[in-house]
Amino acid sequence: MAGGKPVPIVTAMEKAFKPQPEQIKQAISPRTKAIILCFPNNPTGSLLDKQELEAIADIIIAHDLLVITDEIYAELTYEEDIFCSIASLKGMRERTILVSGFSKGFAMTGWRLGFICAPDYLTQQILKISQFTTISAPSITQYGAVEALKNGQKYIVEMRNSYRKRRNFVVKHLHEMRLDCHFPEGAFYVFPSIRQTGLTSEEFAEKLLIQHEVAVVPGNAFGECGEGHIRCSYATSMKRP
Known part of the structure; x- marks a missing residue:
């Protein structure tokens, strides 16, 4: 909608389907605005650990970029304490747009309830698009989400x-x-x-x-x-x- 051009990075099974820092650096141009991450990943099941995310965060900060991180599968990781959100890393909170929802971790597929966490200056712009392209989530869905967060x-x-x-x-x-x-x-x-x-x-x-x-x-x-x-x-x- 804003005229952005996605630049894909090819990943391989030999590297666990993970984007390598050098690949990311090579893909960045003067027009680059943000990097999109989707981990845990659909379709590969791949996951970036804290050390791998720190390497990517260093690149993001060095090039003054944003990161859009899709963490819909965050609750479904199989090794103890392995999941890390890039938003939790030093200097990344103000650069992160975190996209998630309740379909996967809370088995609420079909309820179509998601959320975005981002700095205020970004959410104000996101709302301008959201309010004209979506209808408000039903109240029963929102109450279900509150219950899931409290007791799920x-x-x-x-x-x-x-x-x-x-x-x-x-x-x-x-x-x-x-x-x-x-x-x-x-x-x-x-x-x-x-x-x-x-x-x-x-x-x-x-x-x-x-x-x-x-x-x-x-x-x-x-x-x-x-x-x-x-x-x-x-x-x-x-x-x-």
Whole structure:
């Protein structure tokens, strides 16, 4: 809407699908305004730890940029104390637009309730667009979110433990099928490579659906560098066939 041009950075499974500091530096131009991060990541399950975020934060500060960080899967990380928000790092609070919601960590998919945390001078501009493009969230949804924040933490722990078991199950069986994949650290997706089959991601996904009635998302749906992969979700119950 504001005439911005997205500049993608290609990530690879060999680097755990994480953008490298040198890649970010090379992508910055005099017109760069902000860097967008989405970790824990959909579709790869990748996660940036504190040390990796600090390296990116140094670049952001050095070039006087903003960061837009999508942390919708923040509650769904599988190693203790590994998640870190870039907003918590020194000098980043006033440079961060944090986007999140209740769909994932609080299992409120369909309620369509999200939020943004940002410095006041930015939220005032965001409101100018929001108030003319969205309708206010229903009151019952907002009350549900308040209850989730107050009393939902123990359920997050239960859900996280359940997802961890499903992740381990899915990755184990993918390896048994000789499909290489990154070990997800967050979210509820795994992004295995299917290059060894000789099929494109769309061909593989279609054959899997028609021949075995298993639905996956072809990797090219997430950009050119997703080709050769498929996204598998492990959000369903282990009790279901």
